[in-house]
Amino acid sequence: xxxxxxxxxxxxxxxxxxxxxxxxxxxxxxxxxxxxxxxxxxxxxxxxxxxxxxxxxxxxxxxxxxxxxxxxxxxxxxxxxxxxxxxxxxxxxxxxxxxxxxxxxxxxxxxxxxxxxxxxxxxxxxxxxxxxxxxxxxxxxxxxxxxxxxxxxxxxxxxxxxxxxxxxxxxxxxxxxxxxxxxxxxxxxxxxxxxxxxxxxxxxxxxxxxxxxxxxxxxxxxxxxxxxxxxxxxxxxxxxxxxxxxxxxxxxxxxx
Numbered sequence: 705x706x707x708x709x710x711x712x713x714x715x716x717x718x719x720x721x722x723x724x725x726x727x728x729x730x731x732x733x734x735x736x737x738x739x740x741x742x743x744x745x746x747x748x749x750x751x752x753x754x755x756x757x758x759x760x761x762x763x764x765x766x767x768x769x770x771x772x773x774x775x776x777x778x779x780x781x782x783x784x785x786x787x788x789x790x791x792x793x794x795x796x797x798x799x800x801x802x803x804x805x806x807x808x809x810x811x812x813x814x815x816x817x818x819x820x821x822x823x824x825x826x827x828x829x830x831x832x833x834x835x836x837x838x839x840x841x842x843x844x845x846x847x848x849x850x851x852x853x854x855x856x857x858x859x860x861x862x863x864x865x866x867x868x869x870x871x872x873x874x875x876x877x878x879x880x881x882x883x884x885x886x887x888x889x890x891x892x893x894x895x896x897x898x899x900x901x902x903x904x905x906x907x908x909x910x911x912x913x914x915x916x917x918x919x920x921x922x923x924x925x926x927x928x929x930x931x932x933x934x935x936x937x938x939x940x941x942x943x944x945x946x947x948x949x950x951x952x953x954x955x956x957x958x959x960x
């Protein structure tokens with residue numbers, strides 16, 4: 705089957721699954737809503753913040769406060785896109801129709817990543833503008849140095865989170881096992897490693913911590929991170945490549 709036909713088939717599969725619409729909609733709503741809430745609270749509390757917090761205040765990051773929960777929905781989306789066919793048994797039919805497993809996997813990844821990118825970019829820009837509208841005099845502008853990069857980076861970050869989850873799901877094949885590993889990894893293990901002095905230097909190279917640097921505009925005091933915004937996104941990209949490569953290798957070696 706030609707690659708174009710495979711891509712068209714994967715698009716039909718993705719848009720016909722209700723969970724796709726729900727998870728992506730949840731990513732949009734949660735990211736924007738939490739960002740607006742934190743922006744409004746930051747504006748009202750700004751004068752009572754300690755001096756150090758005011759010096760570190762990054763209006764762009766504040767409007768992305770919902771990204772942590774939004775990425776949860778992106779993780780679920782990435783896992784379900786890949787593992788749904790395994791849980792329903794449809795993977796046998798799909799691989800019979802497309803015996804070239806590389807074409808099958810990367811067509812699925814390409815379609816899902818394009819959809820995640822469109823949703824991620826729209827969410828990032830909406831979260832930024834709505835969040836800034838609630839920050840009042842503490843707001844920043846899209847044309848200020850580093851801000852446009854951060855907003856575009858927010859969309860890229862959400863896309864890479866989804867792609868990393870697709871790679872992990874390709875290796876594990878089970879939605880429950882994939883989510884059972886990814887959720888604690890991003891919401892517990894990464895935070896612990898990144899906030900404990902003994903492991904900070906390791907934690908900063910994890911995909912979410914490295915990738916989120918792209919959304920920072922105001923440098924934090926005493927920050928000794930050895931890479932910049934694009935370097936951090938590059939590190940996250942390497943994690944994605946490793947996960948997708950692992951998924952491809954195992955898909956070629958294993959039976960459906």
